[in-house]
Amino acid sequence: MKQNPIRSIPKIDSELxxxxxKDSFIEDIKTNxxxxxxxxxxxxxxxxxxxxxxxxxxxxxxxxxxxxxxxELVQDTWKKLENIIxxxxxxxxxxxRYLTEQFNIxxxxxxxxxxxxxxxxxxxxxxxxxxxxxxxxxxLPNFFQDFLHTTDDYYxxxxxxxxxxxxxxxxxxxAIYTPAIYISVTTRDYDLIxxxxxxxxxxxxxxxxxxxxxxxxxxxxxxxxLKESDLRMSTTTGSSISILGGLILxxxxxxxxxxxxxxxxxxxxxxxxxxxxxSIELGNALRIYKILFLILSTIFGIIGVGIGxxxxxxxxxxxxxxxxxxxxxxxxxxxxxxIKKNTYKRNESLTKNxxxxx
Amino acid sequence: MKKTIILIxxxxxxxxxxxxxxxxxxxxxxxxEEITVDCKKEYTITYQEKIPKKEDNGIEYQKKEYVMHYDSxxxxxxxxxxxxNFYIKKAKIKTVSCKKKDF
Numbered sequence: 001m002k003q004n005p006i007r008s009i010p011k012i013d014s015e016l017x018x019x020x021x022k023d024s025f026i027e028d029i030k031t032n033x034x035x036x037x038x039x040x041x042x043x044x045x046x047x048x049x050x051x052x053x054x055x056x057x058x059x060x061x062x063x064x065x066x067x068x069x070x071x072e073l074v075q076d077t078w079k080k081l082e083n084i085i086x087x088x089x090x091x092x093x094x095x096x097r098y099l100t101e102q103f104n105i106x107x108x109x110x111x112x113x114x115x116x117x118x119x120x121x122x123x124x125x126x127x128x129x130x131x132x133x134x135x136x137x138x139x140l141p142n143f144f145q146d147f148l149h150t151t152d153d154y155y156x157x158x159x160x161x162x163x164x165x166x167x168x169x170x171x172x173x174x175a176i177y178t179p180a181i182y183i184s185v186t187t188r189d190y191d192l193i194x195x196x197x198x199x200x201x202x203x204x205x206x207x208x209x210x211x212x213x214x215x216x217x218x219x220x221x222x223x224x225x226l227k228e229s230d231l232r233m234s235t236t237t238g239s240s241i242s243i244l245g246g247l248i249l250x251x252x253x254x255x256x257x258x259x260x261x262x263x264x265x266x267x268x269x270x271x272x273x274x275x276x277x278x279s280i281e282l283g284n285a286l287r288i289y290k291i292l293f294l295i296l297s298t299i300f301g302i303i304g305v306g307i308g309x310x311x312x313x314x315x316x317x318x319x320x321x322x323x324x325x326x327x328x329x330x331x332x333x334x335x336x337x338x339i340k341k342n343t344y345k346r347n348e349s350l351t352k353n354x355x356x357x358x
Numbered sequence: 359m360k361k362t363i364i365l366i367x368x369x370x371x372x373x374x375x376x377x378x379x380x381x382x383x384x385x386x387x388x389x390x391e392e393i394t395v396d397c398k399k400e401y402t403i404t405y406q407e408k409i410p411k412k413e414d415n416g417i418e419y420q421k422k423e424y425v426m427h428y429d430s431x432x433x434x435x436x437x438x439x440x441x442x443n444f445y446i447k448k449a450k451i452k453t454v455s456c457k458k459k460d461f
Contacts, residue, residue, distance in 0.1 A: 203412040
């Protein structure tokens, strides 16, 4: 019998980690399932299979651990999968919009190439969906903190993990707030900064012909174009283009008097902070909020930053995923949000079987 | 769509109602270092602006003076409020031949 061509299990490409296993999912659903079963050989690991796609008839498997996961979650997810009517499913990302309840700027489903991350999710009481021809497994439901954490957090010491999580949370805030605060203190709210700094900023901007917000939008656009072109180029030419783009944006633009050096620093810090997160969708959400905050601070000044903060927090609180609140601060969540404690209990929102170990 | 329209309406209302400071680019902002008030005949107010200029060695400062004459202090204060690009919050005030009760 002729076998479909499949590639060998590669090393992890996108979700890099310092410690932990390095194997990755591939496009074959059977192999991916075996990678998880290798880690969780227990008979409690259950799976349900269906075919989705009128023409592609793509195999889709729903994995969960019986006794840990909530039955209602499995049934709700299965019902959603069964009700999908689509021509074809070419990748797991096709299923995302059917599994989310409402439009969300923030991501609610994790797509991962890592079998260890998928296995960890199953042990937490989550569901993993494998799709044939896709090297990405879908994990749901997820909370806001799941997008701030990485697999390295669970392989390193608590102290190191806590420190890195604080850095990530700061990066989240810096990515959104930095350009907006800069615009507000250089156009309306001069009182917020010390006088020597105000002189430095004024000197730096003295030759720039554009208003600060035009400069900011220009730099954000240039940075996004550079990032996008870097992704599409091959590794050999990509790095050369990146260096060229960086030099043009950085050095030449300042020398030509188009932008001020401080604006480049502000946008660079903000954009690099956004790259710290593995989730592309979270990066997109940060970009949207960065621009929203920029518009609000241009119109309202520092009050606009306050209005933006209210919108951001209300959006986070309003977001739901499979019936679970995106921000949920019960005890285990608090224990694991920033400070990593060695807790042997699972999240009570996800499961009633909370004891993980001793 | 309805929510978006309501949100835009609320933002416009906030723009009208809230005490938002005027938009002034740093290039147009005059940072006043010192204000001298001379009360001899009429009120003469001298605004001393400190202008930072970026040089190779660092930042160098130049000074520029604006002299204005007013019939009364009230008129002077009113005129200052109209000059939105004058940043005087950190300025030192010096008085010459003025009585303290005027302030």
